[in-house]
Amino acid sequence: MEDPSPMIMIPSENFNLECPKVVYTDVSMIPELTVSNLQAEISTLRLKQRSLDGRRREALNKVLDIKGSIRVFCRVRSSSSTDRKTSESPISIEEDKITVKTSGGAKKEFGADRVFSQGATQDDVFQEVEPILRSALDGHNVCVFAYGQTGTGKTFTMEGKNENPGIVPRSIEELFHRASQDKSASYSFSMSMLEIYMGSIRDLLTLKHNSSRYLQHSQKCGLNIQSGSNRSIEIEGLMDIAVSDIKQAYRLYTKGKRARSTSWTNVNDASSRSHCLTRITIRRSGGHEGVSKLWMVDLGGSERLLKTGATGQTLDEGKAINLSLSALGDVISSLKKKRNHIPYRNSKLTQILSDSLGDGSKVLMVVHISPSENDTGETICSLSFAKRVRAIEHNKELSEESNKQKEKLIAELDLQIKDTEVDLQKVRNQIERAEQLIQEKNQQKGSPRSPLIIAQGEASDTPTEKNSSKACISSVPRFMAPTVSSRQRLSANEHTHSRTRTLRFGTRSHVDIISSQSLSYSDTFMKPCATRSKSKLVTCEGNSPKSSVSRNKKVSASHPNLRVTLNQHRRRMSDVI
Ligand SMILES: Nc1ncnc2c1ncn2[C@@H]1O[C@H](COP(=O)(O)OP(=O)(O)OP(=O)(O)O)[C@@H](O)[C@H]1O
Numbered sequence: 001m002e003d004p005s006p007m008i009m010i011p012s013e014n015f016n017l018e019c020p021k022v023v024y025t026d027v028s029m030i031p032e033l034t035v036s037n038l039q040a041e042i043s044t045l046r047l048k049q050r051s052l053d054g055r056r057r058e059a060l061n062k063v064l065d066i067k068g069s070i071r072v073f074c075r076v077r078s079s080s081s082t083d084r085k086t087s088e089s090p091i092s093i094e095e096d097k098i099t100v101k102t103s104g105g106a107k108k109e110f111g112a113d114r115v116f117s118q119g120a121t122q123d124d125v126f127q128e129v130e131p132i133l134r135s136a137l138d139g140h141n142v143c144v145f146a147y148g149q150t151g152t153g154k155t156f157t158m159e160g161k162n163e164n165p166g167i168v169p170r171s172i173e174e175l176f177h178r179a180s181q182d183k184s185a186s187y188s189f190s191m192s193m194l195e196i197y198m199g200s201i202r203d204l205l206t207l208k209h210n211s212s213r214y215l216q217h218s219q220k221c222g223l224n225i226q227s228g229s230n231r232s233i234e235i236e237g238l239m240d241i242a243v244s245d246i247k248q249a250y251r252l253y254t255k256g257k258r259a260r261s262t263s264w265t266n267v268n269d270a271s272s273r274s275h276c277l278t279r280i281t282i283r284r285s286g287g288h289e290g291v292s293k294l295w296m297v298d299l300g301g302s303e304r305l306l307k308t309g310a311t312g313q314t315l316d317e318g319k320a321i322n323l324s325l326s327a328l329g330d331v332i333s334s335l336k337k338k339r340n341h342i343p344y345r346n347s348k349l350t351q352i353l354s355d356s357l358g359d360g361s362k363v364l365m366v367v368h369i370s371p372s373e374n375d376t377g378e379t380i381c382s383l384s385f386a387k388r389v390r391a392i393e394h395n396k397e398l399s400e401e402s403n404k405q406k407e408k409l410i411a412e413l414d415l416q417i418k419d420t421e422v423d424l425q426k427v428r429n430q431i432e433r434a435e436q437l438i439q440e441k442n443q444q445k446g447s448p449r450s451p452l453i454i455a456q457g458e459a460s461d462t463p464t465e466k467n468s469s470k471a472c473i474s475s476v477p478r479f480m481a482p483t484v485s486s487r488q489r490l491s492a493n494e495h496t497h498s499r500t501r502t503l504r505f506g507t508r509s510h511v512d513i514i515s516s517q518s519l520s521y522s523d524t525f526m527k528p529c530a531t532r533s534k535s536k537l538v539t540c541e542g543n544s545p546k547s548s549v550s551r552n553k554k555v556s557a558s559h560p561n562l563r564v565t566l567n568q569h570r571r572r573m574s575d576v577i
Pocket residue numbers: 076077078148149150151152153154155156157268270271272273299300301302368559560561
């Protein structure tokens with residue numbers, strides 16, 4: 001319900017000096033509703049918006065700091081048909097604890113910041129990721145990793161399915177949505193996708209999909225990492241494509257996914273043989289300016305090589321993956337322990353992420369485990385990795401009392417964020433309303449015999465016309481009917497106003513974020529996009545929809561965790577190539 005009071009009184013201690021103390025909750029209540037008064041009100045509202053946004057950012061950052069800038073979640077994969085045949089799962093879970101029963105009957109406990117059970121949905125997971133996306137928009141670097149044994153659902157969590165999208169597509173939607181809501185700043189996004197395969201970097205947005213893994217490798221690989229000033233990292237020659245809308249971002253993401261190397265082992269029929277990194281660079285201007293990076297990383301499977309039956313090239317791929325995962329674990333745990341030396345240079349993966357993992361950055365690692373008894377060994381390995389990354393010494397978890405206090409504080413801050421967001425929305429509505437009123441006023445002035453002017457100019461002449469005039473203006477609120485003097489002021493302001501508009505649009509340097517960007521996932525994944533990219537950084541080309549879906553379909557259509565034999569594997573390969 002609308003606030004009945006025409007003004008909002010703002011407590012002064014919550015605002016910086018430049019923010020006015022009184023603004024209208026309903027701009028149409030402004031005395032003398034002229035274009036210049038409305039414009040002045042918009043400026044006031046924008047100041048308030050900026051101030052509220054600052055408060056929201058500060059509260060969010062406090063929440064993330066309390067929760068910890070490096071967090072580890074654990075997700076248990078839902079059971080597959082093969083799992084069900086085995087006896088009871090060795091895993092039991094609580095909200096922040098997993099207990100694994102070993103084959104010898106011993107019980108091992110592992111902590112996590114949050115545990116997602118087999119029944120957890122993609123939505124449940126995304127709800128925990130969403131706050132750090134806001135933090136990325138606020139200017140912090142963010143890395144989200146999916147870690148785990150092969151076949152435990154890393155790709156499912158990051159990519160998801162068309163009808164059940166994962167973190168990456170949801171994040172893309174969320175970023176565009178939030179950016180379109182935030183009128184206090186303007187955002188532009190660009191996107192890159194790369195793969196680290198056997199220690200070499202490949203640009204997934206330049207690769208052609210329809211070649212085999214071996215051809216792909218020779219096609220484009222070995223990009224170099226350059227470190228610039230302020231520890232910033234550049235990957236030489238990596239495409240960074242400006243994305244102006246969700247459709248374009250999805251189209252690029254789909255292209256990158258298809259180019260990713262997949263092979264088949266006898267554990268997972270669409271096993272990822274590499275680390276796949278999706279980077280969204282966020283440039284924010286106006287208000288709180290800056291550039292930040294959001295990395296979403298689907299790590300290669302942390303497999304025990306003997307179990308996968310890997311040989312030859314697949315064995316080498318597995319070794320490369322394991323080495324870099326170990327380097328990542330070392331880096332994150334050193335950061336968590338606040339060591340002086342952080343061993344970024346031990347792998348390409350950690351080198352690339354070195355400017356996004358340190359101070360001020362937020363890291364989220366989702367460790368995936370299998371519910372199956374057959375995988376108990378791997379599960380313990382993955383949870384040991386999680387423990388190392390969390391770097392919390394044995395028995396040094398917070399006491400129950402401290403945990404309660406922490407949760408209370410987080411709840412208070414969450415409430416503050418929610419309240420501020422409600423206020424922000426009210427301010428946004430008023431800005432929109434004021435802009436709409438200005439537009440209406442300009443239109444009225446633009447047409448010399450508009451109903452409003454007829455009503456004002458001719459109403460007193462003849463009784464019959466007076467009546468018809470009343471009919472004409474009955475749909476227009478009385479306060480909108482200009483007086484003679486306000487008409488004169490309007491006409492004097494008109495020239496100034498149109499100049500302001502021209503200047504505003506003329507100097508706009510960023511891609512406009514339009515609000516009609518919420519699309520259904522199935523649309524955006526499956527349907528080729530009709531509009532062309534208006535990329536500013538790099539012109540996106542070669543996104544032809546004809547680059548076939550067939551390979552992906554064949555790979556993912558098989559049953560989850562189906563253990564395929566080598567013969568089947570060859571047949572599938574020949575189907576595809
Ligand atoms: N939570 C889940 N709900 C439903 N299906 C799931 C879930 N997790 C995983 N799956 C299914 O299990 C199979 C293996 O998952 P996925 O390919 O995501 O594993 P992965 O860890 O990425 O494996 P790899 O490291 O080999 O690439 C897929 O068919 C996936 O759809």
